[in-house]
Amino acid sequence: MSEKKVRVAILGATGAVGTELIALLQERQFPVASLKLLASPRSAGRKISFGGESLTVEPVEEKSFQGIDLVLASAGGSTSKKWAEVAVKAGAVTIDNSSAFRMDPDVPLIVPEINPEAASQHQGIIANPNCTTILMGMAVYPLHRIQPIDRIIVATYQSASGAGARAMEEVKIQSRAILEGKEPQAEILPYPLAFNLFPHNSPLGENGYCQEEMKMVNETRKIFNAPQLRVSATCIRVPVLRAHSEAINLEFNAPFPVQKAREILSATPGVRLVEDWQKNYFPMPIEASGQDDVFVGRIRQDISHPNCLELWLSGDQIRKGAALNAIQIAELLVEKNCLKPQRIAVSV
Numbered sequence: 001m002s003e004k005k006v007r008v009a010i011l012g013a014t015g016a017v018g019t020e021l022i023a024l025l026q027e028r029q030f031p032v033a034s035l036k037l038l039a040s041p042r043s044a045g046r047k048i049s050f051g052g053e054s055l056t057v058e059p060v061e062e063k064s065f066q067g068i069d070l071v072l073a074s075a076g077g078s079t080s081k082k083w084a085e086v087a088v089k090a091g092a093v094t095i096d097n098s099s100a101f102r103m104d105p106d107v108p109l110i111v112p113e114i115n116p117e118a119a120s121q122h123q124g125i126i127a128n129p130n131c132t133t134i135l136m137g138m139a140v141y142p143l144h145r146i147q148p149i150d151r152i153i154v155a156t157y158q159s160a161s162g163a164g165a166r167a168m169e170e171v172k173i174q175s176r177a178i179l180e181g182k183e184p185q186a187e188i189l190p191y192p193l194a195f196n197l198f199p200h201n202s203p204l205g206e207n208g209y210c211q212e213e214m215k216m217v218n219e220t221r222k223i224f225n226a227p228q229l230r231v232s233a234t235c236i237r238v239p240v241l242r243a244h245s246e247a248i249n250l251e252f253n254a255p256f257p258v259q260k261a262r263e264i265l266s267a268t269p270g271v272r273l274v275e276d277w278q279k280n281y282f283p284m285p286i287e288a289s290g291q292d293d294v295f296v297g298r299i300r301q302d303i304s305h306p307n308c309l310e311l312w313l314s315g316d317q318i319r320k321g322a323a324l325n326a327i328q329i330a331e332l333l334v335e336k337n338c339l340k341p342q343r344i345a346v347s348v
């Protein structure tokens with residue numbers, strides 16, 4: 001029997017998400033024919049092991065994408081804007097983790113559990129949604145599918161990992177400094193995050209919402225294919241290393257029984273219902289870290305509105321919020337034969 005194998009490049013291979021992409025390719029036994037690790041010139045020559053081999057990180061350049069079928073990009077929006085088209089021209093499909101292409105009408109924005117059908121409509125670039133949007137969608141869409149949601153109000157509690165590996169390191173250094181009685185220094189994030197929190201520092205728009213908050217509005221509408229869905233988000237950075245949490249209020253078009261929501265979510269692949277009301281035990285970022293499932297719990301009737309439910313979630317920002325979702329999209333492309341067939345090496 002023949003097996004399709006894919007020539008993969010990871011752009012941003014040395015970052016927090018890139019590191020997880022490499023681990024997931026192995027863990028999920030993605031059919032890798034070859035793996036090229038790309039980053040900035042700063043990381044050129046660094047060795048990273050993959051499948052028992054030691055691979056050398058290369059600085060990304062024009063010819064990096066020749067002979068590549070699939071690019072997994074997680075090196076920031078400006079890097080993606082610069083290289084995604086080059087990769088497409090070279091014949092590769094790019095799954096991009098940045099926000100550069102997410103709202104482009106020609107670019108599918110995919111959470112495989114929600115809108116896998118969009119994968120076959122790509123023109124070379126597929127966008128991986130914002131982490132908070134993916135995690136919220138995982139918990140909310142299974143309910144929306146059964147009974148339409150009119151309005152979502154969400155507050156996020158976002159970990160340092162969303163700002164990259166260097167931000168995670170910065171929080172550890174700040175924590176040590178504070179415990180030693182020293183002044184914490186902030187270079188990657190705008191303010192000290194250790195023992196602190198602050199509203200998300202993405203640029204503010206004229207409506208008073210920051211870009212991160214508007215991503216939750218616009219991306220959720222696109223993924224759910226619900227342009228009228230009303231969403232209001234408040235995004236907060238908290239001193240947690242790698243899992244985000246969210247407090248979500250859902251307004252349906254009619255009452256939605258709590259028990260029905262529990263039943264639906266406990267049967268949803270990729271969602272884990274985590275609730276022990278006796279022990280006051282619910283999803284926590286420390287337990288969701290490193291896990292594939294989005295932990296959802298504390299589902300309750302909103303006492304202020306008969307059509308509303310409250311729920312709480314924690315989910316690993318680097319895995320389902322980024323790298324895992326990207327790998328699942330890649331798996332979809334292989335399954336649906338949506339990589340350019342002539343570029344897929346076949347091993348017998």
Ligand code: A2P
Pocket residue numbers: 011012013014015016017018038039040041042043044060074075076079163164165166
């Ligand atoms: P490098 O480590 O060489 O700086 P994170 O999101 O964890 O901060 O990771 C960002 C990733 O994107 C890293 O792998 C980083 O490489 C890479 N990167 C950042 N800027 C560029 C660039 N201009 N060209 C290529 N890769 C880049």
